[in-house]
Amino acid sequence: MGAPIQGEPGACSADRRNGGMEMMEDKRPFLDGRYVETWLREHGHMYKYELAWRAGITGTTLSQLIAGHVKPHPSTVERLAEAMGVDPAELVVPPDDVPPEVNREYKRRQAKTRKYWRKKRWEESNGDAKQGRAYKANRPFT
Structure with missing residues (x-):
């Protein structure tokens, strides 16, 4: 079985080498919190928790994603994009640009x-x- 592909769910799993525990670098993108907050401001009829409900995630999860405390799973990005009516590529920021x-x-x-x-x-x-x-x-x- 090969190594996990960067960006996939198992990509940040532990790798045991030389008797130690080394973490692979997590290359998954962050959610663009500023974009989401701007979108919510422009669509004043919707609260953050309502967007989370429409996307099928909890409000706490959405808050953590916006703050950059956790990185989104690709399916979460797709569900948020669908709930917002935007392209999923607009919602993510590569780790290098954060x-x-x-x-x-x-x-x-x-x-x-x-x-x-x-x-x-x-x-x-x-x-x-x-x-x-x-x-x-x-x-x-x-």
Whole structure:
């Protein structure tokens, strides 16, 4: 099985080399939040959450996409474009054209998420996840 194609869902999966964990660079495009906000302003009859509902995504997801905290799946871009009545290519911005601070914030959030799930898996495998909390919760006050 070959390596995932850049831009596909598995393109940012972990790659184990030399005993370490290295991440492939995520080349998926960002959603052009300014374009979406401008479109919403011009179409004043629609709120952000109504656009999200028409596209079949949650309002929280749309807010995260507009802010650049997450990158959209290609099907999400297509659904948003259909709900807005525009071409999907107008909604995306290549990672190279995104301001560095947005890219840094995205990478910081990804690292934080990986750290959280790594800790959760470790706790589950060692049986520390719920035992410690239950023990502390059931202990009488002294």
